[in-house]
Amino acid sequence: xxxxxxTAIERVIDIFEAFQASQRPLSLTDLSEAVGIPKSxxxxxxxxxxxxxxxxxxxxxxxxxxxxxxxxxxxxxxAKDPFIEHATPVLERLRDATRETVILGKRQAESVIYLQVIxxxxxxxxxxxxxxxxxxxSSSIGKALLGSLKEPELRAWLExxxxxxxxxxxxxxxxxxxxxxxxxRRIGYFVTRGENVSDVWAVATFLTIxxxxxxxxxxxxxxxxEGNVAECANLLVATCSFLxxxxxxx
Numbered sequence: 001x002x003x004x005x006x007t008a009i010e011r012v013i014d015i016f017e018a019f020q021a022s023q024r025p026l027s028l029t030d031l032s033e034a035v036g037i038p039k040s041x042x043x044x045x046x047x048x049x050x051x052x053x054x055x056x057x058x059x060x061x062x063x064x065x066x067x068x069x070x071x072x073x074x075x076x077x078x079a080k081d082p083f084i085e086h087a088t089p090v091l092e093r094l095r096d097a098t099r100e101t102v103i104l105g106k107r108q109a110e111s112v113i114y115l116q117v118i119x120x121x122x123x124x125x126x127x128x129x130x131x132x133x134x135x136x137x138s139s140s141i142g143k144a145l146l147g148s149l150k151e152p153e154l155r156a157w158l159e160x161x162x163x164x165x166x167x168x169x170x171x172x173x174x175x176x177x178x179x180x181x182x183x184x185r186r187i188g189y190f191v192t193r194g195e196n197v198s199d200v201w202a203v204a205t206f207l208t209i210x211x212x213x214x215x216x217x218x219x220x221x222x223x224x225x226e227g228n229v230a231e232c233a234n235l236l237v238a239t240c241s242f243l244x245x246x247x248x249x250x
Contacts, residue, residue: 025063100220105141140202144215203223
């Protein structure tokens with residue numbers, strides 16, 4: 001795929017994210033400034049999106065806004081996701097039991113990608129969005145996914161790799177991370193203690209479904225999670241066991 005094609009795709013995504021951020025109709029000038037592209041380039045992209053039914057025009061003020069078509073396309077795609085459709089009700093029950101934010105994630109290249117986020121019920125909670133990327137070495141889901149590797153594979157992944165400190169608590173020494181992951185695998189769950197977001201603790205474990213390794217985490221403020229790690233872990237492990245059986249049948 002050429003660099004020009006990739007750039008065009010990025011600009012289309014940027015345009016929709018500009019509408020998401022502004023939450024109002026935007027003029028062609030507004031869009032070109034928000035995306036950081038020449039007005040002529042923006043006009044060409046907008047003309048295509050309008051012709052395909054993804055944007056519509058307003059006369060007063062002269063502006064553009066997305067139609068419902070992108071939502072419908074995304075909704076239809078998501079409805080057939082191999083994991084989300086069946087996993088979400090189970091994850092919601094885990095959220096209700098813990099009252100904390102529950103996340104489903106998967107490894108993508110050298111990062112974790114969040115596939116589903118069920119936000120906690122407390123007003124002060126850990127917030128995230130599906131599609132966000134997190135480091136493998138500092139997030140609870142990342143550590144769980146690394147924990148799914150055999151020890152030689154884990155050591156091979158770490159060899160020559162610099163572990164970037166995300167917070168002051170991030171484990172950046174290879175031996176410390178290996179010891180943490182191996183011990184966590186022995187007890188069946190993985191914990192981050194402010195290693196990815198300061199003052200946020202999370203408990204995670206992994207599950208394998210149809211040769212795909214996923215991980216689920218329960219995350220929240222330290223003052224609520226610290227004294228409830230074991231309880232969260234028990235609920236989490238039971239949930240993942242049930243989810244594994246359910247998704248295999250699905």
